Amino acid sequence: MNKEAILKALSMVEDPDLKKDLVTLGMIENLSIEGLDVRFDLVLTTPACPMKETLVNACKTAILYTVNKEANIHINATHRVVQQTRNDNVLSGVKHVIAVASGKGGVGKSTLSASLALGLSHTGAKVGLLDADIYGPSVPTLFNVHSAPEMVEKNGKNVMIPITSHGLKLLSIGFMTAPGQAVVWRGPMISSAFKQFINDVDWGELDYLIVDLPPGTGDVQISLSQLAPLTGVVIVTTPQNMATSDAARAIDMFKLDAIAKPIIGVVENMSFFTPSDAPDKKYRLFGEGGGRKLAEDNGVPFLGELPFQTELGNAADTGVWDFSKEHMKPYLDVVKEIARQISVISSK
Numbered sequence: 001m002n003k004e005a006i007l008k009a010l011s012m013v014e015d016p017d018l019k020k021d022l023v024t025l026g027m028i029e030n031l032s033i034e035g036l037d038v039r040f041d042l043v044l045t046t047p048a049c050p051m052k053e054t055l056v057n058a059c060k061t062a063i064l065y066t067v068n069k070e071a072n073i074h075i076n077a078t079h080r081v082v083q084q085t086r087n088d089n090v091l092s093g094v095k096h097v098i099a100v101a102s103g104k105g106g107v108g109k110s111t112l113s114a115s116l117a118l119g120l121s122h123t124g125a126k127v128g129l130l131d132a133d134i135y136g137p138s139v140p141t142l143f144n145v146h147s148a149p150e151m152v153e154k155n156g157k158n159v160m161i162p163i164t165s166h167g168l169k170l171l172s173i174g175f176m177t178a179p180g181q182a183v184v185w186r187g188p189m190i191s192s193a194f195k196q197f198i199n200d201v202d203w204g205e206l207d208y209l210i211v212d213l214p215p216g217t218g219d220v221q222i223s224l225s226q227l228a229p230l231t232g233v234v235i236v237t238t239p240q241n242m243a244t245s246d247a248a249r250a251i252d253m254f255k256l257d258a259i260a261k262p263i264i265g266v267v268e269n270m271s272f273f274t275p276s277d278a279p280d281k282k283y284r285l286f287g288e289g290g291g292r293k294l295a296e297d298n299g300v301p302f303l304g305e306l307p308f309q310t311e312l313g314n315a316a317d318t319g320v321w322d323f324s325k326e327h328m329k330p331y332l333d334v335v336k337e338i339a340r341q342i343s344v345i346s347s348k
Helices: 003-010 052-066 109-122 139-143 187-199 219-227 241-255 290-298 310-318 326-346
Strands: 028-034 037-044 072-079 094-101 127-131 150-154 157-161 163-165 168-172 206-212 230-237 263-268 302-305
Touching (some): 003 028, 003 052, 037 052, 094 109, 094 219, 109 139, 139 168, 139 310, 187 219, 219 241, 230 241, 230 326, 241 290, 310 326
Parallel strands (some): 037 072, 094 206, 094 230, 127 206
Antiparallel strands (some): 028 037
């Protein structure tokens, strides 16, 4: 066995999403051979890669069948989130800015934003969460955090330091107001506040910054598209027509020539309810298939269904999250699918 033979074998393993072989993609590093022992790093594009086990097994099979069936193969699956090429230095330490949007309120957008941020962090990514829903900030409740961010001077200007909690960097207008206090601002003030959240916050080095947008197609959405290097947008809806018709407008806004941001895909929330005493049943209270049809009609990926979960509601109300629990599995599956689609967008 030699390195040339091993790399030739691994060049036959293709990443099913990026449509190139692992060697061409530069995903094989630190290859070494000692007797029958073969060791190398498999560098994935995201720690949340849903294809990790598939790719590891494919690498082993390629070496065993084409090089030496007696080989002892040791693969260290690691990751390196690749930053997209940019033309400015806005959020220069953030590799991907991901917006979570909806056409209307009440569809679970903020809960999904929290789940996405927590799920990516759970897999090993460095993640921040910006609560951009100025009128209805949810992050203080979702994470049970109510302290104000620290202000420091950096490079001659005052910047905010996000609150660190649950392994995430968090920022919300709700950290700067009393619980229950209304934010009564006109559009220009909203845009100005959001601009500060982008330009006057020390986010540091992050793999992903999740931006929880307010519902609708207004000032914050326009400001985000103009100010931030947005990788893409996740659209959240529930199955019924009232929600999907509004979500379609949100998709249309991000497809406008003046904005033109990639749609990562559609998540259907509140898809069904399964009683604890009847785990094999699914009650579809808001209809069926609306999110999938919305994705198909707009030519974007369908990222998955999320059920009603009493446990998730409790987590959202108390700020106590545990991704090792069985009820979080559907959310982790959606997180991995979103991470997969981000890698596909970034490879183009």
